[in-house]
Amino acid sequence: MIHNYLTLSVILFCLGILGVISRRNVFIVFMAIELMLNAANLGFVTLSRLHLSMDGHVLALMVMAVAAAEAALALAVVILLHKHKGKLDTDVFNLLKG
Amino acid sequence: MTETLLFYGFGLLSILGALGLILFKHPMNGAMSFVITLISLACLYALLSAKLIFAIQLIVYAGAIMSLILFIIMFLNIGESDLPEERGRWFYLAGGIVAIGPIAILMQRAFKTLPPGETAIVGDGFGGVQEVGMVLFTDWLLPFEIVSILLLVALVGAVVLAGKREVSE
Numbered sequence: 001m002i003h004n005y006l007t008l009s010v011i012l013f014c015l016g017i018l019g020v021i022s023r024r025n026v027f028i029v030f031m032a033i034e035l036m037l038n039a040a041n042l043g044f045v046t047l048s049r050l051h052l053s054m055d056g057h058v059l060a061l062m063v064m065a066v067a068a069a070e071a072a073l074a075l076a077v078v079i080l081l082h083k084h085k086g087k088l089d090t091d092v093f094n095l096l097k098g
Numbered sequence: 099m100t101e102t103l104l105f106y107g108f109g110l111l112s113i114l115g116a117l118g119l120i121l122f123k124h125p126m127n128g129a130m131s132f133v134i135t136l137i138s139l140a141c142l143y144a145l146l147s148a149k150l151i152f153a154i155q156l157i158v159y160a161g162a163i164m165s166l167i168l169f170i171i172m173f174l175n176i177g178e179s180d181l182p183e184e185r186g187r188w189f190y191l192a193g194g195i196v197a198i199g200p201i202a203i204l205m206q207r208a209f210k211t212l213p214p215g216e217t218a219i220v221g222d223g224f225g226g227v228q229e230v231g232m233v234l235f236t237d238w239l240l241p242f243e244i245v246s247i248l249l250l251v252a253l254v255g256a257v258v259l260a261g262k263r264e265v266s267e
Contacts, residue, residue, distance in 0.1 A: 074204030
C-alpha cells in the first residue's frame with residue numbers, strides 16, 4: 001500500500017509540473033506550484049507512516065508554513081502586476097528579461 | 099478492504115482535481131477543482147493516521163490559502179477577455195508529458211525498492227498533537243523559529259508590495 005501512496009504522490013507532482021509548463025495564466029501556474037508542494041507533503045507523510053517516526057509530519061508542517069508565506073507574497077505580486085499591466089499572462093511579465 | 103477502497107476513491111478524486119486544475123480555462127474553475135484535490139489529500143492523510151496533518155491540511159490549505167486565492171481571483175474580477183490566449187497549450191502539454199514521463203517512471207521504480215509497509219490505521223501514539231509537538235519543539239526547534247521569521251518577512255513584504263504607495267515629492 002505504501003507504494004500506491006508514493007505513486008500517487010509522483011503522479012500529482014508530475015501533473016503540477018505539467019501545469020507550470022503548459023499554462024500561461026498566473027493563477028493556474030501558482031496553484032500548480034501549490035499542487036507540487038502538496039505532492040511532496042504526501043510523500044513525507046507516507047514515509048513517516050512507513051518508518052513510524054514523526055519527522056515527516058513536522059516537515060509537512062514546515063512545507064505548509066512556507067506555502068502560506070509564498071501564497072501571501074505571490075498574490076501581492078500578482079495584484080501589483082495586474083495593476084501595472086492589466087493582464088494575467090505570464091508572458092507579459094518580462095521585466096527581468098535582458 | 100475498506101481502507102483500500104477509500105484510498106482508491108480519494109486518490110482518483112485528487113488526480114481528477116489536479117487534471118481539472120491544469121485543464122480548465124478559467125482560474126476560478128481551476129481553483130474549485132484544486133480544492134477537491136486538497137480535501138481528498140486531507141482524507142488520505144487521515145488514512146495514513148496523520149491526525150494533526152489532516153486537520154491542518156483542511157484548516158490552513160483548503161481553508162486559509164485557497165480562500166485567499168479565491169478572494170484575489172474574485173477581487174481582480176477576471177472575465178473571458180482578461181484570460182491570456184493559450185494557443186500552444188496542447189503542444190506544451192504533449193511535450194511536457196514526453197519529457198516528464200520517463201522521470202515519473204524512474205521515480206516510481208526508485209520507490210519500488212523501498213520495503214513494503216503496512217498502512218493499517220495506528221490508534222494512539224502516532225500522528226497526534228502530542229507526538230508531533232514533542233518532536234517539533236525538541237529536534238526541530240531551530241527550523242521552527244526560522245519559519246516564524248520567514249512568515250514575519252512574508253507579512254511585511256506583502257504589505258510593502260500590495261499596500262498603497264505614498265507619492266514622494
